[in-house]
Amino acid sequence: MAGNFGDHQLGIYLSSLGDAPPPEFPFHIDEWARRAERALPADVWDYVVGGAGDEATQDGNVAAFARHGLMPRMLSGAQDRDLSISLWGIDLPSPLLMAPVGVIGICTEDGHGDLAAARASAATGVPFIGSTLMQDPLEDVARECGDTPAFFQLYTPRNRELAESLVRRAEQAGYRALVVTLDTWTLGYRPRDLRHGTFPQLSGLCLANYTSDPVFQSMVPAGSDPLTTVATWAGLFGDPTLTWDDLAWLRGLTDLPIVLKGICAPDDARRAADAGMDGIYCSNHGGRQAASAPALQFLPGVVEAAGDLPVLFDSGVRTGVDAVKALALGATAVGIGRPYAYAAATGGTPAIEHLLRCLLAEMDLTMGLNGYADLAALRAAGTIPIG
Numbered sequence: 001m002a003g004n005f006g007d008h009q010l011g012i013y014l015s016s017l018g019d020a021p022p023p024e025f026p027f028h029i030d031e032w033a034r035r036a037e038r039a040l041p042a043d044v045w046d047y048v049v050g051g052a053g054d055e056a057t058q059d060g061n062v063a064a065f066a067r068h069g070l071m072p073r074m075l076s077g078a079q080d081r082d083l084s085i086s087l088w089g090i091d092l093p094s095p096l097l098m099a100p101v102g103v104i105g106i107c108t109e110d111g112h113g114d115l116a117a118a119r120a121s122a123a124t125g126v127p128f129i130g131s132t133l134m135q136d137p138l139e140d141v142a143r144e145c146g147d148t149p150a151f152f153q154l155y156t157p158r159n160r161e162l163a164e165s166l167v168r169r170a171e172q173a174g175y176r177a178l179v180v181t182l183d184t185w186t187l188g189y190r191p192r193d194l195r196h197g198t199f200p201q202l203s204g205l206c207l208a209n210y211t212s213d214p215v216f217q218s219m220v221p222a223g224s225d226p227l228t229t230v231a232t233w234a235g236l237f238g239d240p241t242l243t244w245d246d247l248a249w250l251r252g253l254t255d256l257p258i259v260l261k262g263i264c265a266p267d268d269a270r271r272a273a274d275a276g277m278d279g280i281y282c283s284n285h286g287g288r289q290a291a292s293a294p295a296l297q298f299l300p301g302v303v304e305a306a307g308d309l310p311v312l313f314d315s316g317v318r319t320g321v322d323a324v325k326a327l328a329l330g331a332t333a334v335g336i337g338r339p340y341a342y343a344a345a346t347g348g349t350p351a352i353e354h355l356l357r358c359l360l361a362e363m364d365l366t367m368g369l370n371g372y373a374d375l376a377a378l379r380a381a382g383t384i385p386i387g
Contacts, residue, residue: 004081005094005364008357025347025354029318029339032355036342040107043196047103048341050192051287057294058287061316064294068325068383073371081364082374085333087310088257088278090149090176093125094360095327095375099283099314099335100153100179100261105135105206107344114141116344120352122146124360129153129179129335132166133201137212142173153179153261157236160249165215167253178254179281179312183262185238188289201237204230247275259312264298266305273309279332281312286337296326303330320362327375328383 012023026032037045051058083094098121104113114134118141121128125148130141132155142150152170157163167178193199200206204226210216210233220232250258257278262285263269269280282302284295295315303311313326314335323334336359343355372378 004368005083005357005360006081006368008361009365023354025343025351027358029342032339032342032346036107036345039109039345043193043198044103044106044200046192046196047198047200048107048338048345050190052188052190052289053291055287057284057291058316060294061284061287061296062318064296064316065318065322065325067386068296068329069386070324070328070366070370071381071384072369073381076371076373076377078368078371078373080373081368083360083364083367085375087333088177092127092149092333094363095331095333096126096323096356096360096363097151097312097314097333097335098126098128098340098356099337100129100131100181101337101341102131102133103200103206104131104341104344105133105208106200107341108348110348112136113344113348115144116349117340117352118142118144118150119146119349120340120356121148121150123349123353124148124356126356126360127151130175131155131206132209133206134208135206137208138166138170138175139173139212142175149176151175151177151179151259153181155181155184155237156239156242156250158239159215159219159236162210162213162215162219162236163239164253165213166209167256169209169213171254171256175256177257177259177278179259179261180250181261181285182242183283183285183289185240185242188285190288201233202230207233210236244271244275247272247277251276261312263302264292264295266301269302269305269309269311273305273307277309279310279312280306281314282331283312283314283335286315296329299326299329299331320359320364321366323359323363324366324378325383328378328381330379 085095107113108116114136127149129151131153152175259279259281260272261281263280284292310332312333313331317336326334340352343351
């Protein structure tokens with residue numbers, strides 16, 4: 001029998017009995033955040049940590065988890081746990097994912113955070129969803145994921161030929177699914193970023209997937225200065241005219257599973273299923289794009305409406321306990337965003353790997369000590385309301 005993810009903490013305790021130094025990285029989300037704030041320039045920190053408007057939605061995403069609890073069940077034979085899942089025939093050791101973070105590339109000291117996250121994915125088996133807005137080309141990032149499946153997140157550009165090129169490159173590079181973000185065809189109102197005038201892509205950052213693309217290159221005259229490149233990108237970034245009718249075109253581009261990210265309404269989940277999509281990603285972009293209700297509040301309705309389609313979830317997940325609660329509410333897999341951005345800023349690949357292993361341990365121990373040996377038992381029990 002393979003060990004449980006929770007055995008990771010036993011290894012830490014045992015190492016303290018010898019001459020091993022104390023752990024280099026934190027174990028609590030608040031300390032991760034403090035270290036990241038010290039490591040990052042003020043404008044980048046605010047870009048990572050900030051949200052839309054008064055940030056009530058962002059804060060509500062986090063607070064919503066406290067309104068759900070787990071029912072402890074004793075003598076249930078949960079000493080050995082199975083957290084494995086299957087997505088589109090892809091076997092994964094756990095339901096934890098790294099959600100797409102468009103500036104992860106500039107969160108590490110060396111400015112190659114996408115590569116750092118990919119290497120942590122390879123080491124832990126936690127899939128990385130690489131953003132369109134990478135600091136390194138998507139092909140380079142995919143290679144660093146090793147044997148761990150990776151997914152590619154698409155911001156659908158206005159130019160269809162460019163969109164097709166990005167999708168086909170992702171497919172050829174070995175990404176196993178396409179995650180199409182629907183809620184970011186323009187930036188949300190973000191006071192922290194406005195205060196600094198921070199928009200990393202307008203400085204030419206995190207545009208490697210564009211500047212390495214032959215279709216994009218054909219749109220920028222040879223010998224153009226960086227401002228021309230950025231201006232070309234800005235005119236292409238998101239397609240505000242994308243509608244349900246365009247899903248047939250998108251479906252025709254690739255045989256990869258297509259997941260629609262940003263689905264919060266049950267009716268939208270049903271329409272996605274009817275349109276032949278392969279998965280639903282319930283998310284409000286971590287509260288960064290628009291004011292809404294807490295994302296966790298949407299999850300049960302989306303799960304019910306999605307039928308047999310897998311439902312991915314993110315927004316507000318900060319701990320392994322949060323992830324377990326989302327799984328209990330029906331999510332097939334759960335993504336983290338800001339936590340691994342904090343880890344990237346704190347110490348690159350080793351820090352991200354440490355964070356992921358700790359989250360997996362916390363998820364596993366939370367399930368085991370509450371009496372749930374697998375995800376089916378957890379989902380059957382659901383959550384109980386608090387307050």
